[in-house]
Amino acid sequence: MAFPDKLEKNHQQKSYFNSPTKYPQRDRGSYNSTVRSQELILFMKIVFMGTPYFAIPVLDAISADGHDIVAVYTQPDRTSGRGRKVTMSAVKEHAVSKNFQVLQPGNFQADPSQIPILADFKADIAVVAAYGTLLPSEILDMFPYGCINLHPSLLPKYRGASPVSTAILEAEKVTGITIIQLDSGMDSGPILAQKEAPIGEGTLCNELTEKLFYIGADLIVETISNLAKGVIKPRQQDNENATYTKKLVRKDGLIDWKDRAGVIWRKIKAHHPWPGSYTHFNGKNLKIIEARISENYKLGPGCVSIHDNAVYIGTSDDSLIVSQLQSEGSKITSATDFARGHRDFENSILS
Structure with a gap:
């Protein structure tokens, strides 16, 4: 595209806005160049x-x-x-x-x-x-x-x-x-x-x-x-x-626990907040909101374990320590609180 050499003259400025904190308004002087x-x-x-x-x-x-x-x-x-x-x-x-x-x-x-x-x-x-x-x-x-x-x-x-x-x-x-x-x-x-x-x-x-x-x-x-x-x-x-890159859809957020921990961890970060990273527990979607990788605790893919007051989920190599999650239709909660309220969560296998 060829750009014009100069602007059209005599534009009129309206007092549309108050000066925002981050961007102090510049002194306009005359509107012309x-x-x-x-x-x-x-x-x-x-x-x-x-x-x-x-x-x-x-x-x-x-x-x-x-x-x-x-x-x-x-x-x-x-x-x-x-x-x-x-x-x-x-x-x-x-x-x-x-x-x-x-x-x-x-x-x-x-x-x-x-x-x-x-x-x-x-x-x-x-x-x-x-x-x-x-x-x-x-x-x-x-x-x-x-x-x-x-x-x-x-x-x-x-x-x-x-x-x-x-x-x-x-x-x-x-x-x-x-x-x-x-x-x-x-x-x-x-x-x-x-x-x-x-x-x-x-x-x-x-x-x-x-x-x-x-x-x-x-x-x-x-x-x-x-x-x-x-x-x-x-x-x-x-x-x-x-x-x-493609447009993300909800099914892109489904976690495959047979993936490596690093892949799943990046997916949790990349899909926040949309489409979210989720798994299935008791027939409902369960979003993993926040997690980190643990190289010291090994579990089978999708296996849930509670150790030292932390929730671990296994992958194909390392485990994820999950700190926050969200059950379908519920608010975000800590993973440990969720486990206390769902006694069958520990030792379950997520899919």
Whole structure:
């Protein structure tokens, strides 16, 4: 994509937000391009697209940097629970609290009448952070600076729906965040910026995801500024080295106790909170919430033993010491409390 030499002039800024703690609002001065300390600072009209809670720091960062958030797009409200309670996305809830204009068209391809509404905002760029649906080519080509997307992996590695989970499952020591220019492919667009991040030994998927999007929040601000200044040289991805991840479904969380302890332990971390890592006990699902590996106590695969006031479950090699679990329809509890309440748990064989 060829980027414009300069922004459209005379954009108007609305007082949409209070300054968040993490991202103090930058002094805008004039909205037009200004030279301040020999640095060209440009403020853009931005459409933000995101849905889950970990996208919120990205929205906060670009708004605090002085850009005009003309609209926030997020997925439609959903009904959940026995009472079919209507719940809004985390991004919508946050955006409403900041008085941003929120739109929830769902799938643009299924309802193309929503595309002209988006075009009417006359934004310079769209920032996409876990929006949750593919964008048609009419939208990808709509903005002068295109659509830029935060992807939580070091592309071209781990394209697709579950890059963070997959990195943990594959025992990676390092991952990262990549900002790309969206194209019609699956996370295949040119790389605009990239930053590495270590994966801690006990880090859960949700914790790592939050960390990566906080890093991405700072990186997106830098990227927008560099795009406006025209100093970014997009780097094409090496498609021959691309790897892909799948969308996780509930059955992916089922534990096979014949696997090695390390494999199961990574699965528990990678699948938290979705789809969770579970086994079967007395005909019900039993989620393993927290565990660690023990090399000193050997049991058969799936065998449960209580030793020194700790719950052990055997695998094909070492055992897992389980500290927290959750029975189907119940709250999270300590494994020892669960064992006290279920006398047949000890010496059972999980499947």
